[in-house]
Amino acid sequence: MGIQRVGVVGFGAMGSGIAQVCAQAGFDVTVREVDQAAIDRGYANVDGSLARLVKSGRTTADDARAARGRLRSTTDLADLRDVDVVIEAVVEIMDVKREVFRQLDGICGPGTIFASNTSSLPIMDMAAVTRRPDRFAGLHFFNPVPVMGLVEIVRAITTSDATIGTLREFTARLGKTGVVCKDTPGFIVNRLMVPYLLGAIRALEQGVASPQEIDEAVKLGLRYPMGPFELLDYTGLDINLHVANVFYDEFKDPNMAPPPLLRRMVAAGHLGRKTGKGFYEYDEKGQRRSST
Numbered sequence: 001m002g003i004q005r006v007g008v009v010g011f012g013a014m015g016s017g018i019a020q021v022c023a024q025a026g027f028d029v030t031v032r033e034v035d036q037a038a039i040d041r042g043y044a045n046v047d048g049s050l051a052r053l054v055k056s057g058r059t060t061a062d063d064a065r066a067a068r069g070r071l072r073s074t075t076d077l078a079d080l081r082d083v084d085v086v087i088e089a090v091v092e093i094m095d096v097k098r099e100v101f102r103q104l105d106g107i108c109g110p111g112t113i114f115a116s117n118t119s120s121l122p123i124m125d126m127a128a129v130t131r132r133p134d135r136f137a138g139l140h141f142f143n144p145v146p147v148m149g150l151v152e153i154v155r156a157i158t159t160s161d162a163t164i165g166t167l168r169e170f171t172a173r174l175g176k177t178g179v180v181c182k183d184t185p186g187f188i189v190n191r192l193m194v195p196y197l198l199g200a201i202r203a204l205e206q207g208v209a210s211p212q213e214i215d216e217a218v219k220l221g222l223r224y225p226m227g228p229f230e231l232l233d234y235t236g237l238d239i240n241l242h243v244a245n246v247f248y249d250e251f252k253d254p255n256m257a258p259p260p261l262l263r264r265m266v267a268a269g270h271l272g273r274k275t276g277k278g279f280y281e282y283d284e285k286g287q288r289r290s291s292t
Helices: 013-026 034-054 059-069 092-107 123-129 161-173 190-207 211-221 228-235 237-251 260-267
Strands: 006-011 028-032 071-076 084-086 111-115 136-139 152-154 177-182
Touching: 006 013, 013 028, 013 034, 013 059, 013 111, 013 190, 034 059, 034 071, 034 228, 059 071, 059 152, 084 092, 084 161, 092 111, 092 123, 111 123, 111 161, 123 136, 123 190, 136 161, 161 177, 177 228, 190 211, 211 228, 228 237, 237 260
Parallel strands: 006 028, 006 084, 028 071, 084 111, 111 136, 152 177
Antiparallel strands: 136 152
């Protein structure tokens, strides 16, 4: 039968992107947020993203309107009772995620698949609060969701082969490439990327070079599209600190420990593009200011 109706919990940067690509792929999507203000912000994200896709010629105005029409919103988790899959995209706090899934488990039918968009937290710790650990997996999208082509499909030790097969088919229908990986901190991409980003911060602490020089060296020498400090600012220093803490708690590897500079910048509220200042400074539109 497969997936036809999708529920998304959380309508922020990631949730709105996930909801959008599902609607564009023809799925009926119900999004749940805590209040109308959060719903309005999510719709603004979707409308802006669709407008950019139309302007760039990547979709038509008619298709964008059709996708928008397949989105509905609610503040009540009970409105997700009839969906085939729920994708959770709330704040990266385990207790919050577990409570969402605990409530959903009493609302949704036994055949509904639960998936978390977490970038680093253990899938099994969330699956354990439900009565469907075989139908529970990670479904980690990348930001910005409408642009990035990868989805990590994370298999917990209880996830069934049938669930993995259904999610593979689902991600393919979204036009994404799904890669299956184990339920370990950081999965694949962050497992490789976080040590690289932390190493860049340590190089800065040690006076190896400035953020600008390190970014230029990486882009030109390794042909990466963004340097490490550009990427840190884009994704958010608070998010990177959280992921580094998860890694260190799991592995106790000094190379995974958050550098002191990262901790101090987060404490100061210098979180990157979203606050106007990180390793670089940004204007109110999120554009990087000149360093002159």
